[in-house]
Every structure is written in structure tokens, then in C-alpha cells.
Amino acid sequence: MSPTFQTVLLLSLxxxxxxxxxxxxxxxxxxxxxxxxxxxxxxxxxxxxxxxVPANRIGHTTLSLSQLKIIQEVISLSIFIPFAVLYMQQPFKWDYVWAALCILGAVYFMFRA
Structure with a gap:
């Protein structure tokens, strides 16, 4: 299993x-x-x-600090939206989609060559 995949899995959990x-x-x-x-x-x-802690240590072997942080932000939003809608029973808002698109733009800038 690649360090990046391990990092994403551990950060998601x-x-x-x-x-x-x-x-x-x-x-x-x-x-x-x-x-x-x-x-x-x-x-x-x-x-x-x-x-x-282990996720960031593993991830830092192949990713920059900025890349680790933006991955964390993507994961955070990916976990928070279902949590808010399903567990906290908040109504879905299109603002979630727009926020996700903004973060995807940030991902582009952190990972571009």
C-alpha cells in the first residue's frame, strides 16, 4: 500500500x-x-x-506539508457533509457543493507541478 493511500485512509478514519x-x-x-x-x-x-499523527508522519515521506494540509481539508469536508446531513439531520445546502469546488481548486494549486 502506497504511503499516500495509507495517509488518506488514516486521515479519513x-x-x-x-x-x-x-x-x-x-x-x-x-x-x-x-x-x-x-x-x-x-x-x-x-x-x-x-x-x-501516524498519518501525517507517513504522508510527509512523500507529500509536502502544504499537500498534507489540503488533503486534510478535502477529507474534512467529505466527512463533515454526510455527518451534518445524515447524523445531525441538517438540510443539504448547495453551499456545500460550492465549498467543495473551491477546495478542489486549492487542491489543483497545491499539487500542480
Whole structure:
């Protein structure tokens, strides 16, 4: 498995954990004290870091720092949109599509020769 593929896979998995750590408490722990939500989020975020740190170390063997960051942004949006629509039951917005197109433009500039 190539380092780039390993990086994308690990970053995707880490982003699932991070998205839940950052936002799921808004639905699942509504009405609970903020510090309980923070503790739960930190517990989830630990797993994110256990995937994210090796992903960036592996990725940095073949990708620049800027390329790693833009890959993370693409993955973040790719995970967040389904999370927002399916889990948080937010309505789909065309703004998601336009934001994705802007990020694809950023990908082009980071990876062009």
C-alpha cells in the first residue's frame, strides 16, 4: 500500500473521530454541562490523534506539508457533509457543493507541478 493511500485512509478514519468529537455532543449531550461534553470529546479525540499523527508522519515521506494540509481539508469536508446531513439531520445546502469546488481548486494549486 502506497504511503499516500495509507495517509488518506488514516486521515479519513481520524477525521470521523474528530468530527464526532467536535460536533456530536451538540446533539447527543444537549442539556448536559459543557464540561461533560468536553470530557467526552477529549476521549473521542484521543483516537483521532492515534490515527492522525501516524498519518501525517507517513504522508510527509512523500507529500509536502502544504499537500498534507489540503488533503486534510478535502477529507474534512467529505466527512463533515454526510455527518451534518445524515447524523445531525441538517438540510443539504448547495453551499456545500460550492465549498467543495473551491477546495478542489486549492487542491489543483497545491499539487500542480
Amino acid at each position: 481520524s477525521n470521523v473521530f474528530m468530527t464526532f468529537a467536535w460536533y456530536a455532543h451538540l446533539k447527543d449531550m444537549a442539556g448536559k454541562p459543557w464540561y461533560l461534553a468536553a470530557l467526552a470529546s477529549w476521549g473521542i479525540a484521543l483516537f483521532e490523534y492515534l490515527l492522525q
